Amino acid sequence: xxxxxxxxxxxxxxxxxxxxxxxxxxxxxxxxxxxxxxxxxxxxxxxxxxxxxxxxxxxxxxxxxxxxxxxxxxxxxxxxxxxxxxxxxxxxxxxxxxxxxxxxxxxxxxxxxxxxxxxxxxxxxxxxxxxxxxxxxxxxxxxxxxxxxxxxxxxxxxxxxxxxxxxxxxxxxxxxxxxxxxxxxxxxxxxxxxxxxxxxxxxxxxxxxxxxxxxxxxxxxxxxxxxxxxxxxxxxxxxxxxxxxxxxxxxxxxxxxxxxxxxxxxxxxxxxxxxxxxxxxxxxxxxxxxxxxxxxxxxxxxxxxxxxxxxxxx
Ligand SMILES: Nc1ncnc2c1ncn2[C@@H]1O[C@H](COP(=O)(O)OP(=O)(O)O)[C@@H](O)[C@H]1O
Ligand SMILES: [Mg+2]
Numbered sequence: 001x002x003x004x005x006x007x008x009x010x011x012x013x014x015x016x017x018x019x020x021x022x023x024x025x026x027x028x029x030x031x032x033x034x035x036x037x038x039x040x041x042x043x044x045x046x047x048x049x050x051x052x053x054x055x056x057x058x059x060x061x062x063x064x065x066x067x068x069x070x071x072x073x074x075x076x077x078x079x080x081x082x083x084x085x086x087x088x089x090x091x092x093x094x095x096x097x098x099x100x101x102x103x104x105x106x107x108x109x110x111x112x113x114x115x116x117x118x119x120x121x122x123x124x125x126x127x128x129x130x131x132x133x134x135x136x137x138x139x140x141x142x143x144x145x146x147x148x149x150x151x152x153x154x155x156x157x158x159x160x161x162x163x164x165x166x167x168x169x170x171x172x173x174x175x176x177x178x179x180x181x182x183x184x185x186x187x188x189x190x191x192x193x194x195x196x197x198x199x200x201x202x203x204x205x206x207x208x209x210x211x212x213x214x215x216x217x218x219x220x221x222x223x224x225x226x227x228x229x230x231x232x233x234x235x236x237x238x239x240x241x242x243x244x245x246x247x248x249x250x251x252x253x254x255x256x257x258x259x260x261x262x263x264x265x266x267x268x269x270x271x272x273x274x275x276x277x278x279x280x281x282x283x284x285x286x287x288x289x290x291x292x293x294x295x296x297x298x299x300x301x302x303x304x305x306x307x308x309x310x311x312x313x314x
């Protein structure tokens with residue numbers, strides 16, 4: 001609590017009276033912080049976690065784009081509002097964590113629930129609007145441009161070929177039955193990654209992590225949160241999350257009003273589906289390898305890993 005008070009005071013000039021730990025997401029700890037006038041949402045990325053650099057390296061690149069969208073697109077009120085430090089920085093840090101401050105959204109996370117028809121429509125409108133913007137916006141997008149690399153592939157291969165033999169037996173038992181499938185997925189994804197690099201596909205701003213834990217209902221409006229993955233990419237990077245949803249046809253009807261003659265590029269789609277699966281699996285393996293987990297956390301991670309490995313076939 002005290003270090004959070006200090007961070008808010010020193011970097012944002014905000015005096016808070018309390019900080020309540022919130023059920024965080026995948027990448028960071030989260031706090032509801034407030035005083036008598038105002039409520040904020042503070043995301044805190046722990047420097048000790050292996051995945052933190054992946055989530056925080058691009059904060060200075062994607063937050064300005066969010067702010068541009070808030071001012072120049074129809075997404076105002078539909079995406080979170082990041083707040084800058086008193087020096088105009090997009091983030092700040094102490095010895096242990098990197099912090100990002102947002103306006104608090106007083107709403108309900110969709111989470112495990114299904115979307116209503118109205119919510120599905122609003123999500124479709126948000127994605128349709130987002131994809132109207134690309135590299136022509138007056139904010140630099142180079143740093144978030146898709147290059148189709150899968151940086152961890154070699155590490156994952158090495159792991160499956162060698163390091164796995166030193167892993168404890170509980171984890172080996174979970175992974176072993178899936179090694180062949182996993183290697184096949186690595187090979188296909190790598191081939192697609194090479195061919196897509198030369199394909200000159202049109203790229204748009206994409207959220208790249210659309211799921212119900214990143215959606216909140218706030219009064220009459222559905223909001224899409226968690227923009228850490230903002231990319232300039234082929235739109236399949238987003239469409240992959242919608243394609244198996246019951247509201248996909250309705251989404252396409254809305255989408256094609258503004259993106260006339262749109263058709264899916266199946267290579268891009270397959271690449272994103274493959275890369276996502278491999279990313280989830282590698283992230284979990286990394287946690288088991290490098291993070292300082294207690295027994296309970298470890299069991300949870302192994303369960304997630306079991307689920308992700310079963311998903312390879314889908
Ligand atoms: N600005 C906000 N105001 C209130 N709650 C929020 C806000 N942003 C996120 N949340 C809540 O915190 C959870 C985790 O936030 P998210 O940005 O998705 O973090 P992660 O990157 O860790 O998934 C969300 O599912 C949502 O319930
Ligand atoms: Mg999230």
